[in-house]
Amino acid sequence: MTAPRIDTETLRRLPKAVLHDHLDGGLRPATVIELAAAVGHALPTTDPDELAAWYVEAAGSGDLVRYIGTFEHTLAVMQTREGLLRVAEEYVLDLAADGVVYAEVRYAPELNTRAGLTLAEVVETVQEGLAAGMAKAAAAGTPVRVGTLLCGMRMFDRVGEAAELAVTYRDAGVVGFDIAGAEDGFPPADHLAAFEHLRAESVPFTIHAGEAYGLPSIHQAVQVCGAQRLGHGVRITEDIVDGKLGRLAGWVRDRRIALEMCPTSNLQTGCATSIAEHPITALKDLGFRVTLNTDNRLVSGTTMTREMALLVEEAGWTAEDLRTVTVNAVKSAFIPFDERKALIEDVILPGYASAL
Template sequence: MAIDQHSNPQLEGVSIRSLPKVSLHDHLDGAVRPQTIIELADEIGLEVPATDAGALADWFEDQSDSGSLVEYLKTFDLTTAVMQTREGLRRVAQEFVEDLAADGVIYGEVRWAPEQHLAGGLSLEEAVEAVQEGIEAGEDAVDATDRDIRVGQLITAMRHTDRSLEIAKLAVAFRGAGASGFDIAGPEDGFPAANHREAFDYLASEFFPVTVHAGEAAGLDSIRSALIDGRALRLGHGVRIAEDLDVVSEEGEEVLVQFGDLARWVRDREIPLELSPSSNLQTGAIAKWGTQLEDHPFDLLYQLGFAVTVNVDNRTMSRTSLTRELKLLADAFDYTLDDLQAFQLNAAAAAFLSVEEREELIALIADGFPD
């Protein structure tokens, strides 16, 4: 089935790809084109699992569909290996922006960890500069096609290493020069945000925005630490906040839910959830609720008023796009065009931009959705 053909009759005739979108949770090293991996690997003499782009895409999808975040993360060894030079980083970043625009994205934030791209001799600063060069080249290429896109960097520290304060200072140093915010990523279970309290204290003192991976491979304690220790303004994934909800009864379409204190705080404070449906299935983040998209607590969270956003996480590993994720959700939960617009408005409101820029983004989304 083509991506814009729908089993949901409410979206018949609607091209989801053409709708304006906002992407908040999108990893650079998780969005490398398979053909680019093959070509860059050939330049450095790196062996790859397949030398055909389609076959390599199949390999990523198969390897990622493990039900384990730890196993899922191993696929990044290949993508990061071809992103160790200025040229490699620049090319991947440019293509990333072009792929976002082809997906209908008008504003995106790309997260990546500079500390993982130093094996070729680059400094942290040089790596960030290379990615920014690629982003700007991609924005220019999109502009030449009479489309507009803006992309900011979320400078990311790895939660299982000890460089978070150094990376936090790097992010602040590039404020106004490409960096939009800060994140921590990597193996979540056993590596709480509390381990990086010094970095988060520094970021807070500099009024620099933070999102934290939490509520994916670990549960409520991880989310609590992200909010308290990390002062996170958004939760990367955050899907396991649903563990703090107790469905007391269901009668037809009426569902009575009892909130825990943490879930009520996240809902009432409108802390955005960077949900990634396909990825959440692949990594087992929603294993408590089931193994199919229809089991994802996305709809429960949405209906209860949480600030849900839709994201791809890793385009290459999940072999997906924002268009595809929205279509899958629409078909699973019978969402209308108004629902899809609500997800984009939530994302626009959560973007690490000034109030004026967020208002402009919201207006672009409103104008781009049919009445």
């Protein structure tokens, strides 16, 4: 018997966990327009609906470099204390409205210093905004916990500074580290010293790998640098033939290295051809620790509810599949074990039981 289709409102109510979501890719269009006017930055349009559509169209070229280029307009309005506070607070409130109960937000502080803020001021301001958002969400009865991943930009020379910031602020809301930016031509091992420092300081990290570049990128991220999770990781399928796992794919699956998968984003950048054929379903069925994520909500025109709905409608996912990837995400979150366990037992599982 075919399981009944899950309606959108039920999906919205389900408790969700997102591990891969960029702060500078998730602004409200109206906020971009208002903040751009305040700082004198020209936008493609000043109509919120048209701007939202522009982002999705520009990012849907199938070109990762052009996709990344769409961030110029959001970053332009995230250079002041006022802009960062507003963006961070709204980020949390938008997640809470989408049923997210745990999130890890990532951004690169070095990209927010053009107007004179120091790296430390950027981090502290974002944390202040996130805290304000969490307080408002809790007061509204939709609590969400948000941890921060600080990113180093792999094509620049400040990755070490970003890693040191993660160490410095690990007891102030920062839960881990990542490297971001153009993957092809900028291998993870170029920043091995930063990852060794993080390991020495017991700061967990994920690495964008296996999106724009294939197995060598994943191998370096996991085997050389020691990543606990993989950002995207869709090209691990290149080490799987007729359901048989190669050594690298087996290593990733068997050691429960989480795959932070972002279906809509992958369609935009050409990493997948359709939701129905996206590797997330096959990898889930093969026992990988798959997680579901948005990547960039403004740029991809998406939400966690939408990502779930697409998988239900186009890939035949069930409520049990959605619960599995949600539990997977919390299991792989960069917070202490007892907190992860409590979140699963007290929030995720009861939330699914009551909503379905």
